[in-house]
Amino acid sequence: MSISLGALPIAEASNLLAAREQMAFTLAFHIVLSCLGVAFPAIILIANYKGWRQNDSDAMELARRWSKVMAVTFAVGAVTGTVLSFEFGLLWPEFMKRFGSVIGVGFAIEGIFFFTEAIFLAIYIYGWKRLSPKAHFWTGVPLLITGLGGAFSIVAVNSWMNQPQGFTLDAAGKVTDTDPVKILLNPATGYEVPHMILAAYIVTGMLVASVYAVGMLKGRRDRHHRLGLLIPLTVALALAPVQFMVGDTAAREVADKQPAKFAGMECIHKTGRDQTEYLGGRCTSTGVKGGIGIPGLDSFLVGFSTNTKVTGLDAFPPKNRPPANTLLHLAFDFMVGVGSAFIALGAWVAFVWWRKRDIPRTVWFLRIISVCGVAAVLTLWAGWIVTEVGRQPWIVQGYMRTADAVTPANGIWYSLAIVLVLYTALGTTAILVLRRMARRWRERGPEVEQGTPYAPPVETVSGAR
Amino acid sequence: MSEADIAAGILWFGATAYALFGGADFGGGFWDLLAGDAATGERPRALIQRSLTPVWEANHVWLIFILVVLWTSFPKAFAAIMSTLYIPLALAAVGIVLRGAGFAFRKEIEGLAGRRAAGATFALSSVLTPFFMGAVVGAIATGGVPASGDGDPISSWVGPAPLFFGVVFVATGAYLAAVLLIGDAARSGAKDMERYFARRAIIASVGAGVAAAAGLVDLHANGRYVYDRLTSEALPLVILSALCGLAVLLLLIRIKHRWIRPLAGATAVSVIWGWGVAQFPYLLPTSLKINEAAAPDPTLTTVLVVFLAAAVIVLPSLALLYTLSQRDVVGEVDR
Ligand code: HDD
Ligand code: HEM
Ligand code: HEM
Numbered sequence: 005m006s007i008s009l010g011a012l013p014i015a016e017a018s019n020l021l022a023a024r025e026q027m028a029f030t031l032a033f034h035i036v037l038s039c040l041g042v043a044f045p046a047i048i049l050i051a052n053y054k055g056w057r058q059n060d061s062d063a064m065e066l067a068r069r070w071s072k073v074m075a076v077t078f079a080v081g082a083v084t085g086t087v088l089s090f091e092f093g094l095l096w097p098e099f100m101k102r103f104g105s106v107i108g109v110g111f112a113i114e115g116i117f118f119f120t121e122a123i124f125l126a127i128y129i130y131g132w133k134r135l136s137p138k139a140h141f142w143t144g145v146p147l148l149i150t151g152l153g154g155a156f157s158i159v160a161v162n163s164w165m166n167q168p169q170g171f172t173l174d175a176a177g178k179v180t181d182t183d184p185v186k187i188l189l190n191p192a193t194g195y196e197v198p199h200m201i202l203a204a205y206i207v208t209g210m211l212v213a214s215v216y217a218v219g220m221l222k223g224r225r226d227r228h229h230r231l232g233l234l235i236p237l238t239v240a241l242a243l244a245p246v247q248f249m250v251g252d253t254a255a256r257e258v259a260d261k262q263p264a265k266f267a268g269m270e271c272i273h274k275t276g277r278d279q280t281e282y283l284g285g286r287c288t289s290t291g292v293k294g295g296i297g298i299p300g301l302d303s304f305l306v307g308f309s310t311n312t313k314v315t316g317l318d319a320f321p322p323k324n325r326p327p328a329n330t331l332l333h334l335a336f337d338f339m340v341g342v343g344s345a346f347i348a349l350g351a352w353v354a355f356v357w358w359r360k361r362d363i364p365r366t367v368w369f370l371r372i373i374s375v376c377g378v379a380a381v382l383t384l385w386a387g388w389i390v391t392e393v394g395r396q397p398w399i400v401q402g403y404m405r406t407a408d409a410v411t412p413a414n415g416i417w418y419s420l421a422i423v424l425v426l427y428t429a430l431g432t433t434a435i436l437v438l439r440r441m442a443r444r445w446r447e448r449g450p451e452v453e454q455g456t457p458y459a460p461p462v463e464t465v466s467g468a469r
Numbered sequence: 470m471s472e473a474d475i476a477a478g479i480l481w482f483g484a485t486a487y488a489l490f491g492g493a494d495f496g497g498g499f500w501d502l503l504a505g506d507a508a509t510g511e512r513p514r515a516l517i518q519r520s521l522t523p524v525w526e527a528n529h530v531w532l533i534f535i536l537v538v539l540w541t542s543f544p545k546a547f548a549a550i551m552s553t554l555y556i557p558l559a560l561a562a563v564g565i566v567l568r569g570a571g572f573a574f575r576k577e578i579e580g581l582a583g584r585r586a587a588g589a590t591f592a593l594s595s596v597l598t599p600f601f602m603g604a605v606v607g608a609i610a611t612g613g614v615p616a617s618g619d620g621d622p623i624s625s626w627v628g629p630a631p632l633f634f635g636v637v638f639v640a641t642g643a644y645l646a647a648v649l650l651i652g653d654a655a656r657s658g659a660k661d662m663e664r665y666f667a668r669r670a671i672i673a674s675v676g677a678g679v680a681a682a683a684g685l686v687d688l689h690a691n692g693r694y695v696y697d698r699l700t701s702e703a704l705p706l707v708i709l710s711a712l713c714g715l716a717v718l719l720l721l722i723r724i725k726h727r728w729i730r731p732l733a734g735a736t737a738v739s740v741i742w743g744w745g746v747a748q749f750p751y752l753l754p755t756s757l758k759i760n761e762a763a764a765p766d767p768t769l770t771t772v773l774v775v776f777l778a779a780a781v782i783v784l785p786s787l788a789l790l791y792t793l794s795q796r797d798v799v800g801e802v803d804r
Contacts, residue, residue, distance in 0.1 A: 079573030082526055083566045089536045090562040093551030097618060100540050101548035105764030108541025112775045115534050119783040122527040123790045130523045130799040182764070184771045412619060413555050426563060430570050433587075437577045444579070 020407055022416035023095040026423055028392070030087055032385055033427050037081030039384065041121065042155050042201060043208035044074050045128075045147035047236050052144065054235075056137045062228045066235070068132060069445060070212070073438060075129045080434050082122070084427075095416070099399055099409035102179065106171050109184045110161035114154055121150035152201060156193075159200045163192035166391065167261055168400050191261065195254040196391075202247040203387065206346070207380040209240025214377030215442075217370045234363060237373065240380070241350035248343050252305075258394075259306045262401060263315035265394035268326040269336040270302055275316040279303045284337055287329035326396050335386040335393075342383040349376075472770065473763035476542035477752065479776045481745045483538055487531035488737055489645065492638070494525045496646025498568065498595020499639060500669060501588065507581065514588070516662055517646075518576065520653045523794045525572065527787060532565075542772050543762040545616065546752045553620035554608055557601040564598030567591070596639055603638030607631030607684065609753060610744065611692035616757035630691055633684035640677035641737055647673055648717070648733040651726050656795070663726070670729075671721050674714055674736075681740075694754045698747040706743035710736050 048070045055064025089111075092100055127135075128144045135143065164170075170186030171179050216232035259266040266272075271287035272279055281302035285295020300310035307313075317325050326332060349372065356364045363369070399406040497517045504510030504517075540547035551558060571591030578584050604626045608614060613625030647670035654662035688696040699707060713736040717729050750758050763769065793799045 076573055076577060079526065079569050082529060083569035086529070086533060086565050086569075087562050089533055090551075090558060093536075093540065093547055094555050094559060094562075097548040097552040100551070101544050101618070104540040104544025104547055105542070105768040108537060108544070108764070109768060109771050111537045112541050112772050115530070115537055116775060116779050116782060118530050118533060119527065119779065120786055122530050123783070123786045126523045126527060126790055127793060127799050131793070133800070134798045180765060182767045184767055411552055411555070413552060413622065419559055422563065426566060430566065433570065433574055437574050440579060441577055 019412075019414065019416050020410045022420045023410050024406070026416065026420045027091060027095055029420075030084065030091060030423060030427070031392075032388070033431065034081065034084040034088055035384060035388065036207070036381055037077050037084060038155075039204040039207040040074065040077045040211075041081050042151035042204035043239075044070065044077070044212075045125075045144060045151060046205070047208060047212060047239055048074065049141070049144050049148070050235055050239070051231070052141055056141055062231050063235075065228065066232050069441075071129050071132070072441065074125070076434060076437060076441075078122075078125055080430060084430075087423075094413075094419075095411055096399070096409045097411050099404060102177065102404065103171075103400060105179055106168075106182055106187055107161045107164065109182070109187050110157045110164070113188075114157040117150045117154035117157065120146055121154060124150070151204070155201050155204060156197050157188070159197045160188045160190070160193045162391070163196040164188075164190045165400050166190075166196070166395055167192040168403055173403075191257070195250055195257055199247065199250045199254055199387075202243050202250060203384055205243050206240045206247060207377075207384050209236040209238075209243075210346075210373075210380035211377040212236035213240065214374045217373035217376075221367065221370050221374060230363070233373065237353070237363075240376075241346065241353055244343065244346035244350050248347060251340070251343060256306060259314065262395070264317070264320050264325055265332075265390075266306075267315055267317045267319075268329045268332045268394050269390055270314075271329050271333045272302070272314055272316040273318055275313065275319050277303055277313050278310050279306075279314045281305065282333075283341075284334065287333045292333070324397065326394050332390060332394050335389040339383050339386040339390065342379050342386075345379075346376075471760060471763075472766055472773070473542070473759050474750075476538065476763065476769050476772050477745075477759045479772060480535065480538045480542065481742065482776075483531055483535040485738055485741050487528075487535055488641070488741055489734055490524070490528035491531055492599065492642035492737065493645040493649050494521055494528050494642075495568075495595045495599045495639070496642035496644065496673075497521050497650070498572075498592045499643040500646060500650070500666070502592035502596060507585070512659070512662060513650075513665060516650060516654060516657070516659070519800060520650060520794075521572070522576070523799045524790060525569075527790060529565075529569070538772060542764050542769055543752055543759070544764060546757055546762040549614050549616055549618035549620070549753060549757065550605070550609065552618040553614045553622065553625050554605050556622055557604045557608070557626050561598050561601040561605070564594040564601065568594035568598055599638040599642050600635040603635035604631040606638070606744075607634030610634070610695045610748065611688065612694070612754050612756070614753050614756075616753055616761075628691065629687035630684050633680050633687065636680040637677055637684060640673050640680055644670055644673035644677050645733055645737060648729050652730060655726065656797075664724075667721050667724065667726070670733075671718060674718055674721075678711075678714060692754070694751070695744075695747045698749070699743060702749075703743040703746040706739045706746060710739040710743060713739065 048067050051063045051070065052067035054060050055062075055067055124143055124146045128140065128147065131140050131143055164187055167190045169190050170183040172181040174180045213233050213236045216229045219229050220233065255266070255269075258269075268287075270279070271282065271285075271292050273289070273291055278300050279302035280297045280299050281304075282292040282295035282297050285292040303310045303312040303314055317329075352369075353363060356362070395401055397405050397407065399409045497520065501510075501514055501517050504513045536547075539550075567590050571587045571589075571594065575584055575587035575591055578587050608626035608628075608631045611628065611630045613628075613631070614620050647666045650666040651663050651670065654660075654666060685696065685699070688699070713732045717732045717736065720726065720729050720732070748754055750760070752759050752762050790799070
């Protein structure tokens, strides 16, 4: 299929573009499911715990349904993740040839977490009937650790691409020695890993909460929906301020260690002190157009003084500058904007809870929550765009250009087209299937009413505690 | 033995596990595909579904394991394979997506038409995926992948041996699955299903044997290094595999199903290690040796340490999962 394409000059010239688009698209798809893989078990276990220890049948039913949702999302996550592993080789063979032994360190460790995750998830999801409530709950607990460990080992790889260290190159550019600890614990790991893990919890919490907010807007205001909204929303909102602090640290680290990326994000052309911070706007060759400027703030955010010197794009030759600065700039502002909005939302909910011991019941509150899921996912993507596009033209900052990493094979446009069709079908079917499941549950009513989900009847269960 | 050889051993361990467990999963899909229309196929399909559901994701991780160990320990070989065999590999990746999604969706979809579509997707891709993987292995064994990479994207794998190996992979998976399902049928007391899968196990084992022999004939012409070693150093393993295969066949014909699972497993395991011995010391016969492709030592040590940790953490967990699912403690919940 790819041979005929060789004749077309366009295919030759833009192989790199196609490969980038394909990588970005498949990663963006996978990352949403990874978030669920990292954080959903925790939210399910909170509901499960409440159901188990407080004999709360609504909570138990939520845990049960969520675990079935997770059976579907996990499968989609597993297959899309596998595609990513193939793509490393199929799209970026030169990168893998040179640095496979370096980035492999993280992925090898990841293997353990994938295994344990797949195993215990299966036991948890398919163990509702026969395991005792206690045993069942505990088979879910390893998933908390595998989520954190998995996120650590993969995101550490990405951090390494941003701040590479822990390897020796010979004159030909071949890796002759590696230091696994230094590779994993590179300086960017310190902020990227916690930032991503927090993002996973925020995205998952908001996605789940938004589903129940939509339900409540449709008039389903029972306790089941209230709990289904409250548990995940609390998780997401409680973490939003922490996320802000980690993100703020990340921004300062990027300004320090990847100044070209930072200059792109903030659209700073001239190195200097007293830099203006722009909110929104287009990044043109003469600076930001159409944004709101706050004089001195950018310098202040980087070094806590308006006198701080901030490196501009002029410090780098054009071939070392990130592309698409407007995209970078808006993506960054969007992330910070939504992150701050989540904090404000958290303050509102906390205030109402303090006064009324309840969540706000207004339609506006529910409307806001119902878009928070999508907003959180867009924020997640925005953050990754900042990280990945901002690193360009480097695939490994300072060591390897993306253009040198790409496969010479032709036909990437074809594979991109196939991937687009396949993933669109995959995503659509997954959403349809989940909606069908929800409708089925609504029509059949809570299964808990027919007894606890566990095989032993309630009496023996309480005796076992 | 160098650290690189140990890493290669770990790679082969992963390949063995994937062939056994992943292979049996693919085989389940194969029998699903051939189970006939909705009415006739209902019972075998239900049995397949029940045995696969809790374990397929864990089994699938072995593939990730292979990919990761390969690119970490032997980055040069990984790049060479990927940049040469990208067509069958991309097709296998597409197959993996369709298969996993088809399987996961099938049981949640209501309505016959939707279920059929998802089921067909699952079953068809269960055949195509191992076929392309087999073709990849065949292409490597016949020397289709040059060490420098960027080999011919077509002629490297479109040849008798790679294509026969594709068939061997499909047939072996079908064989392992049928043998596994005999036991599962027996456990649920379905005598007719036991016979059903016993017949199919016999057919599959003959099919796998014939395709393997045909592949060997072509190897004689086009993969001389591997052929010569298969018939010398690796011969004991080849013979062992043939003997185990024959034993299973006899037991199946005489309807004695007691030892068939381990024996069928041994058929596959010995042939995989036979292939490994036949390739030794090459990773890509005959252009890239294990040592030449190896990553720096600290990385190899990491792989080894991770492997030992996995042996301590993952293997017991896997055993727990299989035990629980064999005892029906974990199994599909009613929807
Ligand atoms: C729900 C998600 C979410 C939220 C609310 C935020 N972020 Fe974020 N951000 C991400 C999700 C994310 C991410 C998971 O998409 C990234 C991409 C890479 C990474 O480690 O995290 C990211 C990257 C990222 C980077 C780039 C790091 C790099 O290139 O190495 C910076 C500077 C920030 N973030 C800063 C912030 C600030 C100041 C926030 C204030 C509220 C914020 N983020 C909220
Ligand atoms: C280039 C990057 C990535 C690659 C190559 C990759 C690879 C994979 C693979 C092969 C799987 C399947 C494992 C299985 O079968 O169980 C998977 C699943 C998963 N990945 Fe990724 N992944 C990548 C990025 C990420 C990121 C950034 C995260 C999160 C922080 C992540 C988290 C997960 C999780 C939690 C799962 C479990 C499945 C799920 O819940 O959806 N991955 N990934
Ligand atoms: C932690 C795991 C990740 C790893 C190891 C990783 C690795 C890579 C690699 C190897 C490339 C191709 C080379 C390059 O363009 O520099 C790439 C590009 C890209 N990735 Fe990531 N990535 C990760 C997570 C993500 C996520 C979750 C997204 C989500 C949107 C993402 C977005 C992109 C984009 C947009 C590009 C294209 C950049 C461009 O060419 O302009 N990445 N990534």
